[in-house]
Amino acid sequence: METLREIRRRIRSVQHLAQMTRAMEAVSASKVQKAQAAVLATRPYAYRAWEVIVNLSSGRGIPLHPLLTLREPVRSVLIVVFTSDRGLCGAYNHNVVRTATDYAHRLEVPVRYVAVGKRGRNILWRLRAPLIAQFSGLPAVPRLTDITPIARLAMDEFLAGRSDEVLLVYTDFIHLLRQRPVVKRLLPLHPTRLDEQVVSEYVVDLQPARVADYIYEPSPEALLDVVLPRFTELQVYQAALEAAASEHAARRAAMRNATDNAEELLRDLTILRNKARQHAITRELLDIAGGAEALGQRREAAG
Amino acid sequence: MGFRLEVVTPEKQLFSGDVDAVLAPGAEGQLGILPRHAPLMSILTEGELVARRGEEELSFAIYGGFIQVLPDRVIVLADVGERADEVDAEQAERARREAEALLQKEPSPALRAEALMALRKAQLRLRVAQRHRPRRPAGEAS
Structure with missing residues (x-):
């Protein structure tokens, strides 16, 4: 049996551990809220920007913008996977990467990957998946400027013709206890197939204001040139925020489990400690009693 | 008679409310918008966006974006923007x-x-x- 001192040391260390996991749980919970608030704040812009795109692209006589053009057949696909930089978040990263690779296996064309987050990069690396770029070091709640390079890369690949379709795979935040990996299309944008896009969660019931004669400055094409890249960035941004909210929620859940386990361990250890202490007391009492007995016997013998 | 102005960036809504006039940094020169302006869509460059409401002037720093003028409202989609009191x-x-x-x-x-x-x-x-x-x-x- 372990000595009392050893058990006490273990109790202290488990207590410290529980304190840490409890703190991380609280921190993660607050980050979930921040990411959620940020993603909700994109809603007005998403709605208005989409309205503008629908308005512009429904005008007659305007040639279709390259970012809006569907390509048939699709010969190669680029998948952007959103994962975390850090672990301690359960199966979060594995789930989202598996969703991406499963989807890729079902496609019958070559797929290349862009990894966002160190964990995803490492997993894809081990799977020997063709990785063309990786982004890491995003803050806990990313800002638009943090993800602009990701969107740029996606648009460059698409416009250069190296990929005929760009997909985003990220973990959709449903609520604190539920997150689900999803596959959404980023490019090409298609005004009539909104439901396949990231933005569909934030733009519902869109009825663009029908105005017959707009003055376009400088021209509808130039306007689309400005709006479409912004809108693409916005969708990547929304995906990154959803992923961030989900990551923190997953970490919160993992830390909650760890705290529960630590508490259970503490209960067991406390019982063990009490037993050991009782045992030590009994032994000491026996010693004393034994000693007294011996002394008494000696006195009898002397007297 | 005023009209409704909305100023939004991808990260948040900067302003939503009724104003009397808007002065915006259009890509092809300053745009002055008063009530009953013709429907317009234009690119914005970086510059100052000013909205007037009675005696009051609201000012925003805009770094590029887009303006949409509709019969009853004006929508500014700024790439990046700040309200004057946030600067x-x-x-x-x-x-x-x-x-x-x-x-x-x-x-x-x-x-x-x-x-x-x-x-x-x-x-x-x-x-x-x-x-x-x-x-x-x-x-x-x-």
Whole structure:
């Protein structure tokens, strides 16, 4: 049996551990809220920007913008996977990467990957998946400027013709206890197939204001040139925020489990400690009693 | 009779409310928008967006974007934007001095372009912040 001192040391260390996991749980919970608030704040812009795109692209006589053009057949696909930089978040990263690779296996064309987050990069690396770029070091709640390079890369690949379709795979935040990996299309944008896009969660019931004669400055094409890249960035941004909210929620859940386990361990250890202490007391009492007995016997013998 | 103005960036809504007039930095020159303006869509460059509501002037620093004028409302989609009361004037002043100091040292072309951009941005923010300072009361702007 372990000595009392050893058990006490273990109790202290488990207590410290529980304190840490409890703190991380609280921190993660607050980050979930921040990411959620940020993603909700994109809603007005998403709605208005989409309205503008629908308005512009429904005008007659305007040639279709390259970012809006569907390509048939699709010969190669680029998948952007959103994962975390850090672990301690359960199966979060594995789930989202598996969703991406499963989807890729079902496609019958070559797929290349862009990894966002160190964990995803490492997993894809081990799977020997063709990785063309990786982004890491995003803050806990990313800002638009943090993800602009990701969107740029996606648009460059698409416009250069190296990929005929760009997909985003990220973990959709449903609520604190539920997150689900999803596959959404980023490019090409298609005004009539909104439901396949990231933005569909934030733009519902869109009825663009029908105005017959707009003055376009400088021209509808130039306007689309400005709006479409912004809108693409916005969708990547929304995906990154959803992923961030989900990551923190997953970490919160993992830390909650760890705290529960630590508490259970503490209960067991406390019982063990009490037993050991009782045992030590009994032994000491026996010693004393034994000693007294011996002394008494000696006195009898002397007297 | 006014109209509704909405100023939004991808990160948040900067403003939503009724105003009497809007002055926006259009790509092809300043755009003045009064009620009953013809429907218009235009690119915005970086500059100051000013909205007037009675005697009050609201000012925003806008770094590029897009404006949509509809019969009953005006929507500004700014790539990046700040409301005048959010601008940190001290920080903008620091940024301006840093950019100026960098330009003094005859930097490489790439660095120079970057410094010029930082300088322009800082000047815009300072201009907007200036406007936000408490104004003299009684009918200065009409």
